[in-house]
Amino acid sequence: MKKERTITVVPALKSKIQKAEEAVGQRLRVAAYARVSTEQDEQESSYEAQVDFYTRHIQSNPNWEFVGVFADRGITGTNTKNRESFNRMISLALEGGIDLILTKSISRFARNTVDTLQTVRELKGVGVEVVFEKENLHTLDPKCEVMLAIMSSLAQEESRSISENVRWGQQKSMRDGKVFLPYKHFLGYKKGADGYPEIVEEEAAIVRQIYDMFLSGKSIRHIADYLTEQGVPTPTGKSRWPVSTVENILRNEKYKGEALLQKSYTVDYLSKKTRKNDGELPQYHIENSHEPIISPEIFDLVQKRLEHRRGYKARFRDNSPLSNKLICADCGGFYGHKVWHNRENTKRYDIWYCNRRYAGAEKCKTPILREIEIEMAFERICQELGIRGGQSHENLWNEMVEVVMVYPDRRLIFHMIDGREAEVII
Known part of the structure; x- marks a missing residue:
């Protein structure tokens, strides 16, 4: 005879929040998340107000x-990859250190629908609730996810619209010839009253x-080391000067009072990835856009020397220690190697x-x-500077000489790698 089937209902387990509310003496561990997406003064006050509240x-x-x-301050909400505090909070919650997260709105949490839903689901899986105060959404509510998806999509669309408006405004400013500099990180200029x-x-x-x-022959490395030794702060306020920072200053056309706008562009508003503009978008070259620090003639001469240094391997003989070392003081060009043959005695020079x-x-x-x-x-210079050693002439040249200016x-003025200079007439 077949036994009668019985069914027993096992009550649902209470969430961590319900347990904490009912337990005597047990308190919910609560955190909050605040974010502003720019570092402007009015947003700064909003940031401080959120934290205090x-x-x-x-x-x-x-x-x-x-x-x-x-x-997070001055960080975009369209993705969560670069939000350090946000990611630290989520990690702590997933490890069991937070029971409840409060935030002002979905747009403060994330404007990316996928990121919002994925993060909320991960937190929900470990019993952590997120409360969006503006929308009055509680993520442990079974009906929340549909509303959350809809509102996240609206927030993402709002972000796209804002991004398009900002891009249009930037394009309009470029067409009008307006020049904006990252003044906090740009050496030599500040925003004027006009x-x-x-x-x-x-x-x-x-x-x-x-x-x-x-232009006196110092290498970019030598300049960077010198500024560091002298205690000159970098454009970002750091103590050590990277070679790239010095080179960027030498290459930036804004120091001669001109501006080339839209050198790079943002691929899309979600990833915020930027790419070098290699012709995908128009560029705008503005002459006499502002007062120069460096004369155009000096700036152009520096560019020629930079190009010579960068491409010398393809243009000059690189099996000689003299290659890319001798610089013409008249035009700034590099000296190159040639071979002369004496027709009378067939000697090679x-x-x-x-x-x-x-x-x-x-x-x-x-x-x-x-x-x-x-x-x-060079031998005379070595004697004058007291340079000795058992190295070959070629190795000594490579290790000691930065450049030689020829007048x-x-x-000849020898600029040594260690910063010393020496002059000789031949």
Whole structure:
């Protein structure tokens, strides 16, 4: 005979929040999340107000244990990857350190529907509730997810609309020739009363020094090390100067009073990824956009020397220690290697002269030098500086010499890697 089937109902387990509310002496561990997406003054006050409000609100409830207010300032809400405080809060909640999270609205939490739903589901899976106060949504409510999906989509659409409006405004400003600089991180300028860049003389002196040192033959590495040793703060206020920072200053056209706008662009409003503009979008070149710190002539000369240094391996003989070391003081070009043959005695001479010597209407005034003359000059310099060692001439040159400036009067100024200088006439 078949036994009668019986069914027993097992009551649903109470959530952590319900248990904490019913337990005597047990308090909910509560945190809050606050965020503003810009660092403007009015947003700064909003940020401080959110932090203060939630701190007081949580601490005033006797049934709540204050965990903290996790806040991100000046960070976009369209994705959660770069929000340090947000990610730290979620990790703590998933590890069991938070029972309840309060936040002002869905748009403060995330404007990306996928991120919002995924994060809420992860928290819900471990019994952590999120309360969106503006929308009056509690994520442990079974009916919440549908409303959350709808409202998250609206927040994401709002973000897209804002992004499009901002992009349109930026394009309009560029077409109108307006120049905006990241003044907090830009050496030499501040925002003037008329909205245009205004020179800060104390910082401009540093910029001019960088250009002067480079044109005198100093390497970018040497300039960076010198500024660090002198205790000059970087544009971002740091103590150590990276080589890239010095090179960016040497290459930035804004120091000659011009501006090339839209060098890069944002791929999409969700990822916020930026790419170099290689022709995908129009660029806007504005001449005489603001007062220059560096004259156009000096700036252009620096660009030529930078290009020479960057591409020398493809243009010059690189199996000689002299390659990319000798610089023409007349035009700024590099000296290149050539071989002369004496027709009378069939002797071979290694000679060096400016690669641009015959490029212009007037040839450079700097002399043609025999390689043996340069070697002898280097030996004299080593004696004057007290440089000794068992190394070969070539190895010693590579380890000691940064660049050599060649002048029309056959004067050579050696700029050594250790910062010393020495002059010799050949």
